[in-house]
Amino acid sequence: MTTLTHALGDSATMVRRQVKHMWRYPSVTLMLVGMPILMLLLFVYVFGDAMGAGLGGASGGRAAYLDYIVPGILLMTMASTAQGTAISVAMDMSEGIVARFRTMAIARVSVLTGHVVGSLFQALFSVAVVTGVALLLGFRPSAGPVEWLAAAGLVLVVSFALTWLTVALGIASGSVENASNVPMPLMFLPFLGSGFVPTDTLPAGLRWFAEYQPFTPIIETLRGLLMGTGAADSAPLALGWCAAVSVASYLWAKKLYNRDPSV
Amino acid sequence: MAPPPARTAVAAAGLRKSYGDQTVLGGIDLEIPAGTVFSLLGPNGAGKTTMVKILTTLIGADGGRMRILGHDPVREPDAVRAQIGVTGQYSAVDGLLTGEENLRLMADLHRLGRRAGRARTAELLERFDLADAARKPASAYSGGMRRRLDLAMSLVGGPRLLFLDEPTTGLDPRSRRGLWDIIRGLVADGVTVFLTTQYLEEADRLADRIAVLDRGTIAAEGTADGLKRRVAGGHVRLRFDTAAGLGAAERLLGGRRDDEALALQVPGDTGVAGLRSLLTRLDDAGIAVEELSVHTPDLDDVFLALTGHGTGADAGAHAQNPPVHAQRKAAQP
Missing domain, CATH: 3.40.50.300 (P-loop containing nucleotide triphosphate hydrolases)
Known part of the structure; x- marks a missing residue:
């Protein structure tokens, strides 16, 4: 009982710490959100016309391609935020303050939950900004209030999983430099899935990978919710992946954090 | 419990x-x-x-x-x-x-x-x-x-x-x-x-x-x-009026004699009890001491004696810390 309230209280304290960090240094968040926006602009205005023609839709062109890539870009936004988490966790671990936390009678994992919840706020903010930019560029989703809510929920679930993963990676990487490189593949996974082109345009081996990698059902679910193409098929798989990654990453991160640093 | x-x-x-x-x-x-x-x-x-x-x-x-x-x-x-x-x-x-x-x-x-x-x-x-x-x-x-x-x-x-x-x-x-x-x-x-x-x-x-x-x-x-006190380097220095006194004290206590100053340097216990017993022995032997001084080593001596390598091995620490050391040395003439 008291253990649980202490754990919640300590986690809330750590979340406040993270939010203060973000509030004080907004440049970090802006950098993390800037990258997917640049990608969005690049793909829509440089490749958009040619790629849109390849989609084979009736309207085709740039507008159709914008509608197509927004879910992939949103996933990239979440991955970008998660990458920032790995860096801030690695920075924390290299500072004396975490050693201090370890010598205090507080819920141990609260340091990590603080990072995760803080990053969730950051991810929601970033996704909202990127969505806003997409809408300004002419993104026209067909989602109603229920679909929007479901999409927001999915963003939370996906970010939760990615963030626990990058928290673990941030501890495991052992240095800030490594922490900024290790999660890089997450940024590229949307490319090797249905994020930017339909998977049936890919060569056989790559197509096989694209169809089975976790980002594809997530992108498909998000696209289904936003564009009304139906999410029922991919949603269970997407949620299953998120649950599996969350649980495995949480256990890994906790184990890494609790290990005796001298061994 | x-x-x-x-x-x-x-x-x-x-x-x-x-x-x-x-x-x-x-x-x-x-x-x-x-x-x-x-x-x-x-x-x-x-x-x-x-x-x-x-x-x-x-x-x-x-x-x-x-x-x-x-x-x-x-x-x-x-x-x-x-x-x-x-x-x-x-x-x-x-x-x-x-x-x-x-x-x-x-x-x-x-x-x-x-x-x-x-x-x-x-x-x-x-x-x-x-x-x-x-x-x-x-x-x-x-x-x-x-x-x-x-x-x-x-x-x-x-x-x-x-x-x-x-x-x-x-x-x-x-x-x-x-x-x-x-x-x-x-x-x-x-x-x-x-x-x-x-x-x-x-x-x-x-x-x-x-x-x-x-x-x-x-x-x-x-x-x-x-x-x-436990370290060699702690000693009592006794000064005598006469060479005869110095000689008698040396035979009694050992130590290192300094003929020019008519002084004897006795290593060992510089605590109160040690001093008292030293003085008692000199009294009993009828040797008159002109002057007595106690030299306790500082912790630098202690460190050197105990570890055999002193703190000087740690050059970095000294480099960071010259002013305090200098002032301390100055304060203890």
């Missing part, structure tokens, strides 16, 4: 720790009474920080038994953590937060409640001379300010046992003296202090008892004066 706390703050027996083949601590025994200042003195690499890390639950020991304020840090780490404060060698402040926010963070983690947390923060900022810088991020603080904030953060929870791992390393002499005053104030409040240092002067000034740690074992333990 557990004995009432307070009497012994730290007890350790046979504490061992190795990293691979390298033995860092080779069987350490310690007993620190509550309310005292204990100093673990040793050069870099002696194992001081490892010792602190084990006692503060940061890392485990390979063997041995410990009790910190009546609790076993391995089986009841949170019971230990709730009563200790730790200020490590490297500053443990959140550089992105202000000094005030750092203290509030500690107050929240100690669950002091909003009002008490605010009051404690204000009090510590005032006491550590940080009130003016309270709203500045800690990353902008000077070394001395960071160290004071660090120490203040360790005190938010009102610890009964405070670990200070080389608290003044890298500080200028003025900041160092300021920190010493603060530490003395804490002791006056009844806090037990476990201090590691590579500065002999620091141990001499602050500690009730000193243990000299050398390559993972305790080479000697005692009060500063006791340690000084």
Whole structure:
């Protein structure tokens, strides 16, 4: 009982710490959100016309391609935020303050939950900004209030999983430099899935990978919710992946954090 | 079941720790009474920080038994953590937060409640001379300010046992003296202090008892004066009126004679009891002594004698610390 309230209280304290960090240094968040926006602009205005023609839709062109890539870009936004988490966790671990936390009678994992919840706020903010930019560029989703809510929920679930993963990676990487490189593949996974082109345009081996990698059902679910193409098929798989990654990453991160640093 | 706390703050027996083949601590025994200042003195690499890390639950020991304020840090780490404060060698402040926010963070983690947390923060900022810088991020603080904030953060929870791992390393002499005053104030409040240092002067000034740690074992333990007395180099110098007196004393006591000064240098016990027995023997033999002086070695001599390699091996520490040493030498002509 008291253990649980202490754990919640300590986690809330750590979340406040993270939010203060973000509030004080907004440049970090802006950098993390800037990258997917640049990608969005690049793909829509440089490749958009040619790629849109390849989609084979009736309207085709740039507008159709914008509608197509927004879910992939949103996933990239979440991955970008998660990458920032790995860096801030690695920075924390290299500072004396975490050693201090370890010598205090507080819920141990609260340091990590603080990072995760803080990053969730950051991810929601970033996704909202990127969505806003997409809408300004002419993104026209067909989602109603229920679909929007479901999409927001999915963003939370996906970010939760990615963030626990990058928290673990941030501890495991052992240095800030490594922490900024290790999660890089997450940024590229949307490319090797249905994020930017339909998977049936890919060569056989790559197509096989694209169809089975976790980002594809997530992108498909998000696209289904936003564009009304139906999410029922991919949603269970997407949620299953998120649950599996969350649980495995949480256990890994906790184990890494609790290990005796001298061994 | 557990004995009432307070009497012994730290007890350790046979504490061992190795990293691979390298033995860092080779069987350490310690007993620190509550309310005292204990100093673990040793050069870099002696194992001081490892010792602190084990006692503060940061890392485990390979063997041995410990009790910190009546609790076993391995089986009841949170019971230990709730009563200790730790200020490590490297500053443990959140550089992105202000000094005030750092203290509030500690107050929240100690669950002091909003009002008490605010009051404690204000009090510590005032006491550590940080009130003016309270709203500045800690990353902008000077070394001395960071160290004071660090120490203040360790005190938010009102610890009964405070670990200070080389608290003044890298500080200028003025900041160092300021920190010493603060530490003395804490002791006056009844806090037990476990201090590691590579500065002999620091141990001499602050500690009730000193243990000299050398390559993972305790080479000697005692009060500063006791340690000084135990070392060769402590001697009594006797001066005589006549060469006959000098000769008689030499036959009686041995030692090294200085014919020119008619003086005899007698090594050994320079304590009160030792002096009394020395004088009694001289009296009984009817030898008149013109002048007597006692020379106690300083801790530098102690260190050299006990470890065989002195602290000079630790050139870096001396390079950081010339002003204090110079002033100390000047103050003891």
